Each structure stands twice: as C-alpha cells, then as structure tokens.
Amino acid sequence: MSGFRQARWNEPLVFERSKIGTIAYSLPAVEKEVQKALPKPIESIPPTLRRQTPPELPELSEPEVLQHFVRLSQMNYCVDLGLYPLGSCTMKYNPPINERIVQNPYFSWLHPQQDESEIQGILQILYELKQWLAEITGMNQISLQPAAGAHGEFAGALIIRAYHAENDELATRREIIVPDSAHGTNPASAAMAGFNVVVVPSNNDGQVDLQALQSAVSKRTAGLMLTNPNTLGLFEQKIESISEIIHDVGGLLYYDGANLNANLGRVRPGDMGFDIVHLNLHKTFATPHGGGGPGAGPIGVKGALSPFLPTPLVSFDGTKYYLDKERPKSIGRVHGYLGNVLVLLKSYAYILHMGSLGLKAAAEHAVLNANYIMKCLEGVGGYSIPFAPDTWRMHEIVISAKPLLRDTGISARDVAKALLDRGLHAPTFYFPAIVEEALMIEPTETFSKEELDRFIEALREIAEQAYDNPDLVSRSPQHTAASRLDEVRAAHPRTMALSWRMYQKRSKSQSTTQA
Numbered sequence: 001m002s003g004f005r006q007a008r009w010n011e012p013l014v015f016e017r018s019k020i021g022t023i024a025y026s027l028p029a030v031e032k033e034v035q036k037a038l039p040k041p042i043e044s045i046p047p048t049l050r051r052q053t054p055p056e057l058p059e060l061s062e063p064e065v066l067q068h069f070v071r072l073s074q075m076n077y078c079v080d081l082g083l084y085p086l087g088s089c090t091m092k093y094n095p096p097i098n099e100r101i102v103q104n105p106y107f108s109w110l111h112p113q114q115d116e117s118e119i120q121g122i123l124q125i126l127y128e129l130k131q132w133l134a135e136i137t138g139m140n141q142i143s144l145q146p147a148a149g150a151h152g153e154f155a156g157a158l159i160i161r162a163y164h165a166e167n168d169e170l171a172t173r174r175e176i177i178v179p180d181s182a183h184g185t186n187p188a189s190a191a192m193a194g195f196n197v198v199v200v201p202s203n204n205d206g207q208v209d210l211q212a213l214q215s216a217v218s219k220r221t222a223g224l225m226l227t228n229p230n231t232l233g234l235f236e237q238k239i240e241s242i243s244e245i246i247h248d249v250g251g252l253l254y255y256d257g258a259n260l261n262a263n264l265g266r267v268r269p270g271d272m273g274f275d276i277v278h279l280n281l282h283k284t285f286a287t288p289h290g291g292g293g294p295g296a297g298p299i300g301v302k303g304a305l306s307p308f309l310p311t312p313l314v315s316f317d318g319t320k321y322y323l324d325k326e327r328p329k330s331i332g333r334v335h336g337y338l339g340n341v342l343v344l345l346k347s348y349a350y351i352l353h354m355g356s357l358g359l360k361a362a363a364e365h366a367v368l369n370a371n372y373i374m375k376c377l378e379g380v381g382g383y384s385i386p387f388a389p390d391t392w393r394m395h396e397i398v399i400s401a402k403p404l405l406r407d408t409g410i411s412a413r414d415v416a417k418a419l420l421d422r423g424l425h426a427p428t429f430y431f432p433a434i435v436e437e438a439l440m441i442e443p444t445e446t447f448s449k450e451e452l453d454r455f456i457e458a459l460r461e462i463a464e465q466a467y468d469n470p471d472l473v474s475r476s477p478q479h480t481a482a483s484r485l486d487e488v489r490a491a492h493p494r495t496m497a498l499s500w501r502m503y504q505k506r507s508k509s510q511s512t513t514q515a
C-alpha cells in the first residue's frame, strides 16, 4: 500500500518510565478488624528464603501502562492487521470470540488441583477434543499435554524410544531419518531424544528420493519424521511406499502435523501409514501464536503405542470423566496438569464452530489461495518457481528470488524487507534450505482475494523497482517503526539483553569498556 507509515514512538522501556511511588491499582481499604483476622503469609516463609529488599518492579499509573503497551502494539504487525503469509506458520485469523469464551469465569477460575468430581465439564470438553483430533488425524489415542509443536515432537521421539526399548531393540535402533526439506525442529527433537539423525535428499520433483531412502534404512532405523504436504507445499505422492520401506525394517513413522491445513477432512496421516502425529493447535486450529499466548501441540498415536503416551490421560468410563494415571509404560509427564487447558478450549470452540464441513472448506480455500498466488506469480520477472512447476501446491508455495539476485543484486531478504514498507508481513525466507533465495508463502484460508491481490501486486512492484532502482529496494524498510536491523548483532550473546537486569548489566559493562 503506498503511503503506508507505521507508528514510530520514541517509547522508553517500561522500567525507564517508572516513577517510584506511582501505582496502577486502587483497592478498597481493608477494615482494621478484617486485617487482624487475615493470615500473615510472610511469617510462614522461612526467614532465609524471604527477600531482603523489595523486587525491582516498574511503578506506573494505569493510563501510563496502557499507553506504553498500545504504543508498542502500534509499532508492530499482527495477524488482525492483514495478510501474514509466513510459510510453515499458518498465521490464520484467530477469532476473538474464542478469547471471550476462555474468559468465562467457569473456565478461567478453575483450579488444576480441584477434585475430578468438580471439573467434569472441562474434562468432558478435553475428552471430546481428543476424540475429534483422533478422528481428524486417523489416530486411536491422543494426549493434549505438549505445549508446542517441538514439544510434541520431543514427546513423540520419546515414544519411539520407549517402543524400541520395550522390544529390546533400542541399543541398535539409533537412527531417525529426516528429509532435507524438514522443519529444523525435527532433527533437533530426534537428537534431544538421543537419536542420531540421518538426512535423506529430495529428488528433482521436491519429493523424498525413494532410492536414497531405501539405502538409508537398516536395522539401525528407529523411525522416520516426515511432514506431508512437505515444506515445499508438495504432497508426497509416494507416501505409501515410504511407509512400507520404514515399516519393513521395523521402524516407526512420525508425522509432523504442524501444518495440517491442506489435509483437514481430505486425508489423514493415520491412513497414510503414520504411527505417531503431533498437531499445532496454534497454527491449524486458530489459537494465537507466540506473543499472543501459549500454544498447544497434542500428540496422537495408533493403538499399539497408546500405553507410552504421557500420563495422565483424560478418559471416560461411561458415566464420568477421569484422569487415567495407571499407565506404567508411559513416558511420564511432559507438562504440568493437563496442558495449556485454555488454549485447548479455544481450539475446541474453533472446531465446534467450523464443523466437519467447515474444516474441509477451510482446507480447500487454503489450497486454492496458495495456488492462486503461484499462478499469478508465474512469469513475473525476477522470481522462479523451483521444483515441479506444473504440480499443484497444497497449503503453501515456495518461490525463489534467485533470478532477481543475479540480475539486480536484490535478494530474497531485500524483497521481504520491501514488503514491510507496503504494510504487509513478509513471508518466511531462506527456508526450506533446499531452495536458494527462498520466499515461502502460506496465505491460509482466512484472507480475501483483494488482500491476496495486494500482496501479489506488491511482489510484482518490488521486482520491477529492483530492476529500475535496486538501491531504493535495498534501503527498505523506510516506513516501519525500526529500519533494517543488524540481525547478527541483535542475536549475539554479547549484545542480547532479555531482561531488565541483563540490560543493566550489559549497559554497565559496555560503559566500562568504553571508559
């Protein structure tokens, strides 16, 4: 959008705004008699554990707190502002009604240590959510505990371990196979669970190379981690052969279901031959990501693996809901209590609202939107579409800015930055690693055709500008709250300050080195 300007507040840190003695709350005075009768919690804490000085908290008035955070929000981009085409992240619309539902005091005031008889309602909801997710994925049993996709992967990798340990094969089954197009969390989770990672290459069609897979498997294979559609947005056509190859050598198939958007109501990992799956409710099932709240990464398994799932499991005996804790083969707990229950509740509301036909329609629109963008970008100078250009994509597409870089010196990073100047969020870039100058675009089902056109037009305009005036493009973004950041410095352990205390320490050490 020409004329786009992001707010630029010179907003100090909340600690720097602090004025001692300012308070943001007003509570009614407690009567003397009541005060006397109140317990004195501080006296029950051993003196050695008590703070000697009060905590250093910022002190501001209520309007100042509000001002501070609204200003910060104006210097940011959020999913409610428009297209957020971050590939592999499924940044879809997060209906605010779901936030209202979880604020209902019957949910928000529940205590995790309440007796099962008092929380039958939420247990029923969690149980039904499990049943729905099992149906959607084609799995037999679900645990809702993991708090993120990577957390679900880790729990899944521990289940692969537990399964081979039960068969006395863990000593030899040390390898997990991962395609070179995989999300980085896959090899990381496998390694954290103690496995060695074996990478198999993709072929020229962007699919797992079956011959390479055949020669990678052996008695050492513990399992394969795969996402389908893969990170190129391509459906792995040979999934049944892949499944056979792994199962024939006694390995398990793990499905990375972070981005299930293309599959909803169409195909199920369980039917493709997968034994374990995780889902990202904060992607496919419309709950906020990251700063918008905690996530949820439930895992599902086929029947034979259910004894290994995290404990306890929300269960139903025909008359009441209960927590099944008698699970001796379980990998144990992976989260306190039942997981991020209010996040789970938001996804329950989403699925209930959409219904099976709604979910199926969401999948169809997500695929249609991705392919619409691909078709519109075909032949636009500067961009190319690597791998199987004539094959329909699923939930996302990956384009390459390699021709643009060759012709003009403008890289995928520059294109991403120039999009910010047009009031759009950038796609994922430089991932998957098998595509040079990759721009990975996932439009999701929730944005209108006008919004998609605006994005396509912006990509076209940036390429044209790169040929006419590359310097202009390489200087973007100009109209955002912060211009181009020094990414290396921002992520460097010597400059990074993640807390006020760390920031003060850093500033002190910097001023002494300068002196």
Ligand SMILES: *Cc1c(COP(=O)(O)O)cnc(C)c1O
Pocket: 088, 089, 148, 149, 150, 151, 183, 185, 186, 227, 256, 258, 259, 280, 295, 297
């Ligand atoms: C997002 C994503 C993950 C990781 O999920 P987190 O919740 O960020 O841990 C794993 N695999 C794929 C394909 C993803 O897109």
